[in-house]
Amino acid sequence: GENVGLHLPTLSVQEGDNSIINCAYSNSASDYFIWYKQESGKGPQFIIDIRSNMDKRQGQRVTVLLNKTVKHLSLQIAATQPGDSAVYFCAENSGGGADGLTFGKGTHLIIQP
Amino acid sequence: DSGVTQTPKHLITATGQRVTLRCSPRSGDLSVYWYQQSLDQGLQFLIQYYNGEERAKGNILERFSAQQFPDLHSELNLSSLELGDSALYFCASTRTSGGPVDEQFFGPGTRLTVL
Numbered sequence: 001g002e003n004v005g006l007h008l009p010t011l012s013v014q015e016g017d018n019s020i021i022n023c024a025y026s027n028s029a030s031d032y033f034i035w036y037k038q039e040s041g042k043g044p045q046f047i048i049d050i051r052s053n054m055d056k057r058q059g060q061r062v063t064v065l066l067n068k069t070v071k072h073l074s075l076q077i078a079a080t081q082p083g084d085s086a087v088y089f090c091a092e093n094s095g096g097g098a099d100g101l102t103f104g105k106g107t108h109l110i111i112q113p
Numbered sequence: 114d115s116g117v118t119q120t121p122k123h124l125i126t127a128t129g130q131r132v133t134l135r136c137s138p139r140s141g142d143l144s145v146y147w148y149q150q151s152l153d154q155g156l157q158f159l160i161q162y163y164n165g166e167e168r169a170k171g172n173i174l175e176r177f178s179a180q181q182f183p184d185l186h187s188e189l190n191l192s193s194l195e196l197g198d199s200a201l202y203f204c205a206s207t208r209t210s211g212g213p214v215d216e217q218f219f220g221p222g223t224r225l226t227v228l
Binding site: 034037041042043044046050082089091093100101102103104105106 | 115117146148155156157158159160161169171203205211216217218219220221222
């Protein structure tokens with residue numbers, strides 16, 4: 001896929017288990033955070049977002065946790081399925097709304113059957 | 114399918130050349146963003162246009178330029194190409210000028226290879 005060679009951190013989990021992907025951000029002024037999923041050969045796809053005035057947000061099978069004290073973001077995926085295999089990126093918007101997103105390096109999630 | 118289209122899908126060219134990448138945003142979206150995804154730098158924001166005007170700049174080189182046309186499609190022009198410009202180039206669009214209520218929808222990307 002397009003991310004081969006990027007030496008991404010890899011997380012390997014068993015199908016059906018829960019996955020936790022972590023991300024550290026550096027800009028304390030960031031007010032909006034998003035998780036994206038990128039499958040091989042495709043563009044990033046929105047999964048879930050969270051604003052800085054929240055600590056937790058839940059979606060379908062996914063939960064995002066935000067710890068502003070240590071500038072840490074996590075994505076939890078419940079009951080992982082083969083279709084969850086992808087590279088996951090956290091992204092931050094540092095405010096003002098006009099700037100593009102700043103992406104983290106990404107984590108490659110591999111689902112073992 | 115995000116509704117954002119990009120052409121061409123693949124582009125192979127030589128150093129020193131100039132290429133143009135094209136993006137059509139989702140119907141009704143006014144903002145277009147360009148990103149570069151390379152092996153060593155990951156996904157990086159290049160530039161944003163909103164309703165025909167430049168709105169924000171990221172890590173865009175002076176050799177690169179973009180524009181958004183009245184029909185809201187956008188073109189990214191890359192000139193004096195170098196080997197290091199080989200990357201995936203993504204376009205994204207949003208309904209308005211961006212921000213927490215405005216999800217970015219990404220296109221499938223253009224893979225540029227500079228030989």
